[in-house]
Amino acid sequence: MQTLGWKEWGSLPQLGIERIRMKVDTGAKTSCLHAFKLEPFERDGQQWLNVYMHPHQDSLYEHSFQVPVYEQREVTDSGGHTEVRYVIRSQLKLGKFDQTVELTLTNRDTMKFRMLLGRQAMRHNFMVDPAAAHLLGE
DSSP: OEEEOSEEEEEEGGGTEEEEEEEEOTTOSSEEEEOSEEEEEEETTEEEEEEEEOOSTTOOOOEEEEEEOOEEEEEEOTTSOEEEEEEEEEEEEETTEEEEEEEEEEOOTTSSOSEEEOHHHHTTTEEEOTTOOOTTOO
């Protein structure tokens, strides 16, 4: 079992994201990824998304990718606001961890972190040291 700090660096290689800073959030059930624009379309009878995001805080650099929709789900944020979000699945590399995780998509432009790592992704693989940061390296 690996120990994480309250913030870590990881990658989502299937989405073309080599490096993303994430907040480890034991209060969130599902992991969440920033997306400022979503364009749904159909491919071979399946729903897909064009996803546009700023992978780095305080940067106007835009990254986009296409991904199949896994499902749509109602999610309640920490402020008590509920919204229906697209859910995608993607490979997450975080230290020795290399597995597929579910990610909800929402606009996090005003947040410090472009990704939250939720309990579902951590449940069998990690312990969290809330006093530490970047235990897996920068």
